[in-house]
Amino acid sequence: MNNGPREVFSTLIHPGCSIPPEASAVHHITDRDVADKPALEAVWPQVLELVEGAVLVAHNAEFDRSMLPETGRPWLCSKRFAQHLWPDAPNFQNQTLRYWLGIDIDVGLPHRAMGDAVVTAHVFQRELAAYLARGYEDDPAALFNFVAGPxxxxxxxxxxxxxxxxxxxxxxxxxxxxxxxxxxxxxxxxxxxxxxxxxx
Incomplete structure (x- = not known):
């Protein structure tokens, strides 16, 4: 398994509805911030082009997948991966794993998609290293079976x-x-x- 080239894409999306103040309190994105932003449908073709041939990795992938249109790509859950590898971790939240694993990175604004994605990428790299260090097969199918297991x-x-x-x-x-x-x-x-x- 290799890291391959990296391309970064990030944009705010107009959700098609008003943003509740409780949500703004978490990510600090308001209706004013997204007033002139595109709808998801407008950028989705670009997203599909970027993920062509890729495995999509997300922390709590089931939730993320339920919030997006179908991509036609396989998904792998970094949260579930961590639960298999490190059952004694304090918990399996993305940011908890970041600090528990000693990942020292600058991710910009907290609770934004880009910062969370960067943390997920670093956590996933640690997971892959731990998985391979334990002697598991360096094969995508074997990895998917490992993560999908109970x-x-x-x-x-x-x-x-x-x-x-x-x-x-x-x-x-x-x-x-x-x-x-x-x-x-x-x-x-x-x-x-x-x-x-x-x-x-």
Missing amino acids: VEVRTMPFGKHRGQLLEEVPRDYLNWVLENVQRLDADLEWSIRRVLGKSA
Whole structure:
């Protein structure tokens, strides 16, 4: 795997609606900032040209992918990659991983897409290095399989046993979760079944 050439593209987009003040409080982008900016549809052909033949890497890729039109390109989630590689990290937020890994970079304004993308790129490079250092195959298909595999959930994320190690949660409660919680997170279901000794 190699880094290859790098091209940077960034633009504000007119969202087609008013920006809520709660959102502006996070990224400091206001309606005035985007008043004369293009709609997503206007720049999307350029985006597709830039990502032609690429693998798209995003932190929490499922969310980003749901917010964008289809690209026809494969996606890889750097958050999920980190969960596999470093289960003892403080948490798996992009900026937390940046400081936990000691990535010393200037990303400009916080909570802007370009800064977040730069952090994601650096985190991903560290992930690739750690993955290969552990002897995993230097092959895109093997990497995708690794990242897509189930991630072990160690503690109960909700309910009266929230924060308790799954191994210590009463078995009848774990069985109740499997039988009654709708749209149960796939990783949590796999982890509960593993604790219970059931086939996932």
